[in-house]
Amino acid sequence: MMGNTRMKIMVIDGNSILNRAFYGIRQLSNHEGLPTNAVYGFLATLFKLREDEKPDRTVVCFDVREKTFRHLKFDSYKATRKGMPDELAAQLPVMKETLDAMGVVRCELAGYEADDLIGTISRKADENGDTCVVVTGDRDSLQLIGGGTTVLLVSTKMGQTTYETYDTEKFRERYGFDPIRLIDLKALMGDASDNIPGVPGIGEKTAMQLLHDFGSLEGVYANLEDEKIKKGARAKLEAGAQSAKDSYWLATIDRNAPLALDVANLPEEHRDEAALYELLTRLEFKNFIKKLGLSGAYTAPRLPELRTQRIQNAAEAFGLLDALTEAGRVFAVIPETLGAMCLLEADTAAMLFADDFADADWDALLRRLFGGAIELVLHDAKPVAAALLARGIQPEGIVFDTCLAAYLLDPTQSGYDLPRVALAYCSTELPELDLDDPAAVSPLGGQEQTEQACARHAGAVRAIYQEAASRVEELGMRKLYYEIELPLMRILAEMETVGCAVAPDELRAFGERLDVRIHELIAQIYRDADGEFNINSPKQLGEVLFEKLHLPAPKKTKTGYSTNVDVLERIAEDHPVVPRILEYRQLTKLKSTYVDGLLKVVSQKDGRIHTHFQQTVTATGRLSSTDPNLQNIPVRTELGRELRRMFVAPDTEHVLIDADYSQIELRVLAHISQDAHMIEAFRSGQDIHAATAAKVYHVPLDEVTPQMRSSCKAVNFGIVYGISDFSLAQDIGVTRKEAGEFIRAYLATYPGVAKYMEDIKENAREKGYVSTLFGRRRALPELKSKNFNIRSFGERVAMNTPIQGTAADIIKIAMVRVHDRLLREGLESRLILQVHDELILEAPKTEQETAMRLLKEEMEAAFVMDAPLVAEAKAGHSWYDTK
DNA sequence: AGTATCACG
DNA sequence: ACGTACGTGATACTA
Numbered sequence: 001m002m003g004n005t006r007m008k009i010m011v012i013d014g015n016s017i018l019n020r021a022f023y024g025i026r027q028l029s030n031h032e033g034l035p036t037n038a039v040y041g042f043l044a045t046l047f048k049l050r051e052d053e054k055p056d057r058t059v060v061c062f063d064v065r066e067k068t069f070r071h072l073k074f075d076s077y078k079a080t081r082k083g084m085p086d087e088l089a090a091q092l093p094v095m096k097e098t099l100d101a102m103g104v105v106r107c108e109l110a111g112y113e114a115d116d117l118i119g120t121i122s123r124k125a126d127e128n129g130d131t132c133v134v135v136t137g138d139r140d141s142l143q144l145i146g147g148g149t150t151v152l153l154v155s156t157k158m159g160q161t162t163y164e165t166y167d168t169e170k171f172r173e174r175y176g177f178d179p180i181r182l183i184d185l186k187a188l189m190g191d192a193s194d195n196i197p198g199v200p201g202i203g204e205k206t207a208m209q210l211l212h213d214f215g216s217l218e219g220v221y222a223n224l225e226d227e228k229i230k231k232g233a234r235a236k237l238e239a240g241a242q243s244a245k246d247s248y249w250l251a252t253i254d255r256n257a258p259l260a261l262d263v264a265n266l267p268e269e270h271r272d273e274a275a276l277y278e279l280l281t282r283l284e285f286k287n288f289i290k291k292l293g294l295s296g297a298y299t300a301p302r303l304p305e306l307r308t309q310r311i312q313n314a315a316e317a318f319g320l321l322d323a324l325t326e327a328g329r330v331f332a333v334i335p336e337t338l339g340a341m342c343l344l345e346a347d348t349a350a351m352l353f354a355d356d357f358a359d360a361d362w363d364a365l366l367r368r369l370f371g372g373a374i375e376l377v378l379h380d381a382k383p384v385a386a387a388l389l390a391r392g393i394q395p396e397g398i399v400f401d402t403c404l405a406a407y408l409l410d411p412t413q414s415g416y417d418l419p420r421v422a423l424a425y426c427s428t429e430l431p432e433l434d435l436d437d438p439a440a441v442s443p444l445g446g447q448e449q450t451e452q453a454c455a456r457h458a459g460a461v462r463a464i465y466q467e468a469a470s471r472v473e474e475l476g477m478r479k480l481y482y483e484i485e486l487p488l489m490r491i492l493a494e495m496e497t498v499g500c501a502v503a504p505d506e507l508r509a510f511g512e513r514l515d516v517r518i519h520e521l522i523a524q525i526y527r528d529a530d531g532e533f534n535i536n537s538p539k540q541l542g543e544v545l546f547e548k549l550h551l552p553a554p555k556k557t558k559t560g561y562s563t564n565v566d567v568l569e570r571i572a573e574d575h576p577v578v579p580r581i582l583e584y585r586q587l588t589k590l591k592s593t594y595v596d597g598l599l600k601v602v603s604q605k606d607g608r609i610h611t612h613f614q615q616t617v618t619a620t621g622r623l624s625s626t627d628p629n630l631q632n633i634p635v636r637t638e639l640g641r642e643l644r645r646m647f648v649a650p651d652t653e654h655v656l657i658d659a660d661y662s663q664i665e666l667r668v669l670a671h672i673s674q675d676a677h678m679i680e681a682f683r684s685g686q687d688i689h690a691a692t693a694a695k696v697y698h699v700p701l702d703e704v705t706p707q708m709r710s711s712c713k714a715v716n717f718g719i720v721y722g723i724s725d726f727s728l729a730q731d732i733g734v735t736r737k738e739a740g741e742f743i744r745a746y747l748a749t750y751p752g753v754a755k756y757m758e759d760i761k762e763n764a765r766e767k768g769y770v771s772t773l774f775g776r777r778r779a780l781p782e783l784k785s786k787n788f789n790i791r792s793f794g795e796r797v798a799m800n801t802p803i804q805g806t807a808a809d810i811i812k813i814a815m816v817r818v819h820d821r822l823l824r825e826g827l828e829s830r831l832i833l834q835v836h837d838e839l840i841l842e843a844p845k846t847e848q849e850t851a852m853r854l855l856k857e858e859m860e861a862a863f864v865m866d867a868p869l870v871a872e873a874k875a876g877h878s879w880y881d882t883k
Numbered sequence: 884a885g886t887a888t889c890a891c892g
Numbered sequence: 893a894c895g896t897a898c899g900t901g902a903t904a905c906t907a
Contacts, residue, residue, distance in 0.1 A: 283897085397895095534904095536903090539905080557886080559887080597903080608899065617901065624900055626902090629901045629902065631900075632901070720897090723896095730896085793896090801898080804892090804899065
């Protein structure tokens with residue numbers, strides 16, 4: 001491209017944009033503003049702007065921090081100019097590498113700030129007749145505006161990044177003077193963040209006025225005697241004349257840096273696809289890989305090459321399994337459909353597809369494989385175990401699950417699928433593999449690829465196993481892993497397979513009752529609001545309540561008015577529509593989430609509901625339940641509780657038995673903190689909330705009022721979560737000060753608890769993690785954060801996780817014990833549900849008493865604590881009846 | 884895909 | 893001074 005074509009050059013202030021991304025993330029997110037996230041933010045900004053602005057060339061400028069800034073030439077202004085935090089600066093090399101791979105021109109020069117380089121480039125561009133868009137978050141750069149140069153100012157407010165283009169006209173409109181006078185303004189008013197002193201005593205207001213009156217710094221000093229300058233200001237200007245001069249110089253961007261860059265002949269961008277793909281993969285920026293259309297021949301994994309062997313002959317297959325019985329551990333990849341298996345032992349991966357065998361043979365192969373004689377290692381074994389159970393095959397011989405191990409080693413990850421864990425443990429990128437997809441295993445094409453891919457997956461399982469198994473030992477989690485989590489995996493598979501019987505007709509009837517009332521409410525609400533709108537839309541509802549009906553809006557969310565229960569209850573008296581909306585909300589929740597939601601997941605096969613218990617989701621060690629979630633079936637309101645009538649024993653020969661722990665988390669707290677008073681309260685079998693109230697208020701137990709008990713109950717809960725006076729006040733409706741007093745009184749009553757809360761935070765900070773009584777760990781990098789919110793969150797987590805997590809460990813132990821004992825005693829009762837502190841069995845009526853006793857005993861004996869565990873069991877036809 | 888809301892322990 | 897309880901999952905709406 002020669003000089004006669006006008007080029008558009010985009011010049012980006014690398015330091016400014018990177019910093020902005022970093023602090024933007026930090027400010028908003030609950031999570032640590034990870035430096036790599038900032039790199040992500042930078043690249044996202046770069047991509048977006050290039051799409052919007054479509055520049056012909058892009059240049060990114062960086063400060064060279066280690067070298068001298070021009071500030072340092074002034075002894076009097078020993079600059080402590082804010083650079084970037086070290087952790088962020090550490091990301092600069094990889095970011096520069098990425099820019100190079102993209103073919104974007106980079107520019108840096110010792111002793112010069114990015115500002116100066118940008119100024120210089122924009123001047124040269126201007127001289128060449130090119131246009132220049134300066135991208136920065138730094139308002140100082142606005143002085144560069146003029147000629148062909150505009151500034152695109154990037155700012156982040158509440159996580160929203162906004163872009164504003166400034167040209168001369170826009171600048172004048174905003175500031176009332178020419179861009180170049182920004183320097184004069186700085187010279188007068190200074191800039192604390194940039195360490196520019198300005199004229200001491202002159203602030204923004206005065207400086208603006210002076211510039212307005214006299215046009216420039218020079219103009220001001222040429223007219224010091226002018227009557228428009230007040231006496232005080234005149235004295236300050238006289239005293240600060242030298243400072244003003246220095247500041248002027250400091251604030252001026254150097255547009256004549258000795259830059260080698262040939263701005264007139266910037267090279268066309270040439271992208272190094274392979275390098276870019278490798279970098280973005282390493283950074284885990286999958287979005288960008290997709291966006292840029294990079295495919296990249298996948299990087300060679302560090303795993304050894306494996307032989308693959310296809311087996312299609314039954315005799316050969318049984319022979320292989322016989323051989324594996326004698327061999328060491330076998331690393332298996334098996335889909336949920338059980339339609340294929342890949343078995344890795346030593347250097348050979350054997351691949352078998354169900355389609356190649358007679359049904360009876362395949363069934364026999366599965367039985368042999370899972371007969372217990374072969375030691376199997378799988379990744380995420382539960383779905384396979386459940387599928388086997390559904391076929392009537394007992395899944396024995398699973399000696400290790402790499403997914404469970406990865407979870408125990410770091411329970412805060414967002415997922416543990418094999419490719420992700422493989423990447424983390426052995427830097428291996430796994431090829432796509434979908435053995436559930438019949439096309440992938442069809443003889444038509446890609447079968448060899450499938451074999452290869454499957455072998456790689458099995459190889460990854462082995463590599464992860466080798467690393468993870470030893471780390472489990474090292475971190476003292478052997479018992480937790482082999483005696484709790486791994487046996488539990490099998491038990492959960494059984495619970496899922498058994499499922500829970502339901503009464504769908506009753507549920508439908510309940511749904512129809514709800515519907516009738518919902519329609520009445522809709523009609524009334526429309527009348528109240530004098531018009532139809534979508535009540536389900538918080539946005540429309542907010543507009544109706546707070547604009548149309550002019551109700552007071554007590555709270556806002558980041559997108560508009562808040563309309564949640566707290567808010568609506570506060571304004572319930574002000575307008576009859578509000579209570580109707582509250583009722584509408586309650587009923588539609590029950591209808592859509594529970595009635596409709598549950599009906600949708602009743603199994604066609606057996607008419608039961610089979611939830612999925614997730615064993616690798618929570619950061620604390622609890623289980624979770626999905627598709628459907630049976631751990632949040634309503635109980636707190638009478639109407640919602642009706643839903644529990646649909647969870648039933650399958651017939652009149654059976655019952656449900658429900659046992660729950662009494663106050664397990666507080667008992668754990670008493671035990672861990674060794675608080676003598678709290679332990680004693682539990683030992684003597686007192687109502688803990690009332691007992692707490694008696695102590696806190698210094699009254700006899702029989703004089704504790706319901707209000708006193710209720711407040712103490714709230715604090716007891718709050719303590720477990722890592723309380724603050726603000727949230728307690730919110731919860732029990734007192735002033736913050738009163739809540740603060742209350743917490744003090746509480747902690748004085750239970751000094752052991754107070755000490756525990758301090759100690760655990762200290763300990764967690766030193767070690768970088770907290771653990772439960774059974775050695776389950778959670779890392780807490782948040783405690784080292786400089787961000788108050790993030791750090792505070794870390795402290796609350798440090799206080800809560802050992803408690804919630806130990807309680808989770810305990811009920812898991814109870815589940816293993818209950819399961820074992822039912823088996824040992826030859827009972828038919830089956831565990832079907834767990835709801836954090838509650839276990840539910842389906843039992844033949846003939847076993848009712850036995851099973852109730854067994855359940856209570858095993859739950860209470862799961863762990864002997866100084867504040868003893870207490871569990872109460874009840875039986876009934878439905879879940880509703882077990883209360 | 885992200886937000887708001889609300890169900891549970 | 894900061895902004896505010898811990899852990900989940902499902903639904904409907906909005907962009």
